[in-house]
Amino acid sequence: MAASSSKNTNLKGGKSAGADKNLCIKLYKEMVFSRRFEEKVNQAYTKGKFSGFCHLYIGQEALGVGVQACLKPEDYMLSGYRSHTQAFGKGISPYAVMAELFGKEDGCSRGKGGSMHMFSKEHRFLGGHGIVGGQVPLAAGVGFTIRYNDKDDICVCYLGDAASNQGQFFEALNMAATWSLPVLFVIENNKYGMGTDITRVTSVDRLYKRALAFDMDHSDVDAMNVITVHDHVKPIVDSMRKEKRPYLLEAKTYRYRGHSVSDPATYRTKDEVKDYQSRGPLVQMKNYLMNEFGFAEEELKSWDKEIKEQVKEIEAKADAAPFSDAKETWMHNYV
Amino acid sequence: MSEKTMSRIITMREALGEAMSEEMRRDDRVFLMGEEVAQYNGAYKVSKGMLDEFGPKRVWDSPISEAGFAGLGVGAAMTGLRPIIEMMTWNFGIQGFDQIINHAAKMLYMSGGQFNVPMVFRGPNGAAHMLGAQHSQSVEHMLATVPGLKVISIATPYDAKGLLKSAIRDDNPVIFLESEMMYGDKGEVPEEEYLIPIGEADIKRPGSDVTLIAWNKTVKPTLQAAEKLSAEGIDCEVIDLRTIQPMDEAAIFKSVSKTHRVVVVEEAWPFATVGSHIAARVGDEIFDELDAPVLRVANEFVSMPYAEHLEHEAMYSEEKIIAAVKKVTYK
Numbered sequence: 001m002a003a004s005s006s007k008n009t010n011l012k013g014g015k016s017a018g019a020d021k022n023l024c025i026k027l028y029k030e031m032v033f034s035r036r037f038e039e040k041v042n043q044a045y046t047k048g049k050f051s052g053f054c055h056l057y058i059g060q061e062a063l064g065v066g067v068q069a070c071l072k073p074e075d076y077m078l079s080g081y082r083s084h085t086q087a088f089g090k091g092i093s094p095y096a097v098m099a100e101l102f103g104k105e106d107g108c109s110r111g112k113g114g115s116m117h118m119f120s121k122e123h124r125f126l127g128g129h130g131i132v133g134g135q136v137p138l139a140a141g142v143g144f145t146i147r148y149n150d151k152d153d154i155c156v157c158y159l160g161d162a163a164s165n166q167g168q169f170f171e172a173l174n175m176a177a178t179w180s181l182p183v184l185f186v187i188e189n190n191k192y193g194m195g196t197d198i199t200r201v202t203s204v205d206r207l208y209k210r211a212l213a214f215d216m217d218h219s220d221v222d223a224m225n226v227i228t229v230h231d232h233v234k235p236i237v238d239s240m241r242k243e244k245r246p247y248l249l250e251a252k253t254y255r256y257r258g259h260s261v262s263d264p265a266t267y268r269t270k271d272e273v274k275d276y277q278s279r280g281p282l283v284q285m286k287n288y289l290m291n292e293f294g295f296a297e298e299e300l301k302s303w304d305k306e307i308k309e310q311v312k313e314i315e316a317k318a319d320a321a322p323f324s325d326a327k328e329t330w331m332h333n334y335v
Numbered sequence: 336m337s338e339k340t341m342s343r344i345i346t347m348r349e350a351l352g353e354a355m356s357e358e359m360r361r362d363d364r365v366f367l368m369g370e371e372v373a374q375y376n377g378a379y380k381v382s383k384g385m386l387d388e389f390g391p392k393r394v395w396d397s398p399i400s401e402a403g404f405a406g407l408g409v410g411a412a413m414t415g416l417r418p419i420i421e422m423m424t425w426n427f428g429i430q431g432f433d434q435i436i437n438h439a440a441k442m443l444y445m446s447g448g449q450f451n452v453p454m455v456f457r458g459p460n461g462a463a464h465m466l467g468a469q470h471s472q473s474v475e476h477m478l479a480t481v482p483g484l485k486v487i488s489i490a491t492p493y494d495a496k497g498l499l500k501s502a503i504r505d506d507n508p509v510i511f512l513e514s515e516m517m518y519g520d521k522g523e524v525p526e527e528e529y530l531i532p533i534g535e536a537d538i539k540r541p542g543s544d545v546t547l548i549a550w551n552k553t554v555k556p557t558l559q560a561a562e563k564l565s566a567e568g569i570d571c572e573v574i575d576l577r578t579i580q581p582m583d584e585a586a587i588f589k590s591v592s593k594t595h596r597v598v599v600v601e602e603a604w605p606f607a608t609v610g611s612h613i614a615a616r617v618g619d620e621i622f623d624e625l626d627a628p629v630l631r632v633a634n635e636f637v638s639m640p641y642a643e644h645l646e647h648e649a650m651y652s653e654e655k656i657i658a659a660v661k662k663v664t665y666k
Contacts (some may be wrong), residue, residue: 076414110447119446126413126450131437138405138438141410148392148416150368168433171403178398269408270512332448333482 016060017069017230027069027226028285031061032083035282037094038310041084041101044315050102053130054115055082057210059256062168063188063283064089065228067156070237074151076124076142079158081116082188082255083128086158091118091123094311100316105324132193133159133166133309136185140172143181143246152183152241159256162193164207178245183246184237188223194259195267211248223251224276225284236293256280342526347538348381348518354499355382359389362417365503366641367423368395368404378423379459405431405456409439409518412454412508414454419503422458425474425512431456432477439508440483457504457511460488461552461553461602462639464516467645473601475551476608478510478628479580480548485533486579488512490554494577497531505533515551526560536583538590545660546590548613549600553651557600560656562622569664579609586620587613595626596663600656605633613634627663632656 015271017023040057045054047185053314057064060082071077079086086100088094092108100107101115108156109119109128118128127144129135146153163169164187176183187207191198204210221232229251236247254276258265267275277283343355343387355554359365372379373386373396386394397404401422408418422428428435435456443451462471479486485507495513502509539554540561549557554575561571572590576583597617599610614629635649 078410107447109445109449112447113445117445121446121449125440126410127446129438132439134433137406137434138410138413140403141407141412142414144407144411145414147417148411168406170400171398171400172406174400175399175403176405203456247513290409300637305655332444332446335451335453 009311014165014235018227018288018292022225023069023218024285024289024293027065028113029231029290029303029307030065030089031226031281031285033094033311034065034089035174036304036307037088037098038222040315041098041313042257042261044101044319045257049319052114054080054101054261055259056255056257057082057085058262059276059280060188060223060253061085061224062226062229063251065225066223066268067186067233070123070234071156074124074153076126076153076155077158078126078142080127080132080160080163081128082160083118083158083217084115087120087125087128088120088186088294090120090125092118092125093122095314095317098256098314099321102108102318103323104147104321105328106321110328111324112328133163133169134168135159135297136163136166136172137257139183139185140176142185143176144179146182147180147244154184154237154240156184156186158186158188160198161187161189161191162191162200162201164210164230165202165284170213173210173214173216173248176319176331177216182244184240185246187248187250189250190253192254192267193197195263198266208248208250216246216248218248218250220250220252223253224279224281226281228287232263266288270274343524345492345524346518347492347513347520347522348379348383348494350522350524351381351499351513352383353524354387355390356385356408356496356540358500358503359385359393364415364418365395365419366395366417367421368397368502370397370399370423372421373435376593377421379515381518382421385566389411393572395399396481399431401427403445404435404436408454408456409434409442410451413450416650417503418454420454420456421509422456423424423513424470425458425460425472426472428456428458428474429656435478435484435508439447440481443507444483451506452508453506454511455499457499458513459515459518460512462646462650463643465603465643467641468619468638473603475512475579476603479609480501481531484508484580486510486512487533487577488551488579489577490517490551490575492520492524493544494531494537494575497529498533499578501530501533503584504530506663509533512551528573531577534578534581535585536586537575537577538572538573540569540571540573540587542594544570544588544594545572545596545663546594547571547598547599547600547656548576548587548662549573550579551602551605553600553602556651556653557656558619560653560660563597563653564657564660571660587617591617592624593623595624597625598632598656599629600661602634602651603633605631608633627665630659630663632659
């Protein structure tokens with residue numbers, strides 16, 4: 001499966017998500033939830049309710065939601081520092097993620113991780129990592145465990161476009177390919193590593209080509225459309241389970257906001273942002289639901305309103321939740 | 336030393352190999368990975384015979400990718416395995432410091448107690464002989480400063496075996512420091528199984544006048560210096576720290592309260608070291624017990640030169656230890 005095509009839907013007889021009305025509704029609602037959650041996070045951060053670094057997933061929803069729809073609960077996931085929504089996608093309660101942002105004891109890392117370090121052993125979400133590319137060898141290790149124990153789980157490892165220039169990325173891909181470790185490496189190519197256009201610092205024009213150096217299966221996908229993402233990733237994941245092989249996916253996506261909340265993103269044009277927004281994940285799916293299944297815009301708005309209400313409640317609850325006792329500082333240094 | 340019967344003499348490399356093999360027989364989640372550990376039987380033959388016994392599923396030759404396979408070990412440890420990651424030398428291990436410091440050490444803490452990292456990073460530390468600047472560094476003070484890591488540094492086959500077995504059973508990431516110069520050292524090691532607890536120093540020579548604190552390769556010249564000094568009427572107590580982090584402060588304070596004088600002997604550059612930490616802690620806690628300043632014998636503050644006479648000049652030595660002891664005893 002070494003073909004590379006941005007239009008590759010790869011389904012091989014499988015069912016497109018687009019044909020499943022209930023799935024389409026679910027995917028759309030999850031994307032809206034993801035969007036509204038991050039908007040609320042941004043609002044709370046701007047109001048000074050919490051601090052630290054804060055990287056939002058706004059604009060990239062189709063990727064996280066689309067991939068998640070292809071997984072089973074036993075699958076593992078690791079990510080970088082833009083992972084609030086991937087964390088609750090994997091099953092962590094959105095409240096525990098929000099509480100983590102507020103530094104509260106109810107947070108999924110007991111308020112000791114923060115925005116960049118969401119974790120859940122129960123949901124096999126292994127962080128939330130802040131050293132760019134540092135999570136990639138960890139994912140190879142998870143793949144190693146899966147093989148060692150002869151399971152049919154897979155591990156999804158998200159990394160940014162710029163992380164694919166880290167040495168550890170190459171080391172990990174080499175080991176994963178050499179030892180056939182079932183890890184789906186997903187490069188979230190949102191075009192910019194912080195403020196640097198990836199093409200200014202990268203020798204290849206397409207990041208999936210990195211896989212060529214390791215004879216690793218690879219492709220790219222338009223990650224602005226959740227159905228495309230699902231239909232592309234599902235057969236990859238299904239095949240990885242059987243064949244226990246790694247795969248490198250370049251997901252072409254876009255973040256509407258700056259690198260972090262404090263980044264005004266002056267290194268790109270407003271037109272570029274508008275262009276992506278005009279074919280953004282929510283717009284595309286909204287139109288699809290209306291055109292394909294005949295939903296009225298009012299109905300979609302009512303879902304949105306409901307979700308906004310949920311997110312508001314989550315934020316209020318996290319805001320009101322107690323901080324941990326100061327003795328928490330001394331816990332979890334060692335087992 | 337153990338109260339158990341000492342029935343045989345084996346080398347340090349055999350003691351380390353026995354520790355790994357016994358733990359792998361005991362727990363099938365334990366595996367060994369590193370450069371040349373399998374088919375080549377180990378760059379220093381520590382893992383000799385292990386591929387034959389345990390097979391390729393549990394004894395892995397890695398690519399030359401220290402950061403990569405250190406990180407692979409961390410990921411495997413987070414998901415239930417118990418890796419032993421061999422660094423051919425800790426100088427190469429520095430390539431893996433990102434995974435050790437940023438990932439292994441912090442995982443339990445930043446996940447709020449969810450993901451512990453039960454694994455061992457082991458290999459030879461410090462200078463061997465005429466290997467030059469990039470192959471002669473000590474890392475214990477660099478790693479012992481990081482919360483979340485345990486750091487062990489051994490000096491005898493007996494301690495090596497007992498402490499490596501404890502390290503493999505420990506549920507935290509453990510740094511285990513050996514030495515190229517000691518793999519051939521012989522010592523008594525019991526046939527029967529034993530464990531040495533992490534965090535306990537060992538008095539290698541009792542004495543009453545000066546406390547000498549050493550670990551790893553500095554233990555031997557420190558003991559030799561103590562013998563020579565005893566002929567001159569200075570009775571030195573030699574403490575082998577064995578574990579750097581957590582440090583056995585009680586053993587240090589007890590000895591210093593008896594001798595009132597301390598010399599730390601270590602293989603590191605002399606700035607911000609384990610020795611300077613010991614000096615600070617002795618000053619913090621038992622200042623009134625001291626009859627002399629705490630002195631440190633360390634390497635000089637230069638990169639390691641290649642030529643033998645220069646290397647000797649740059650390193651701790653028996654002569655420097657003796658001079659320091661005379662200074663704290665005002666002789």
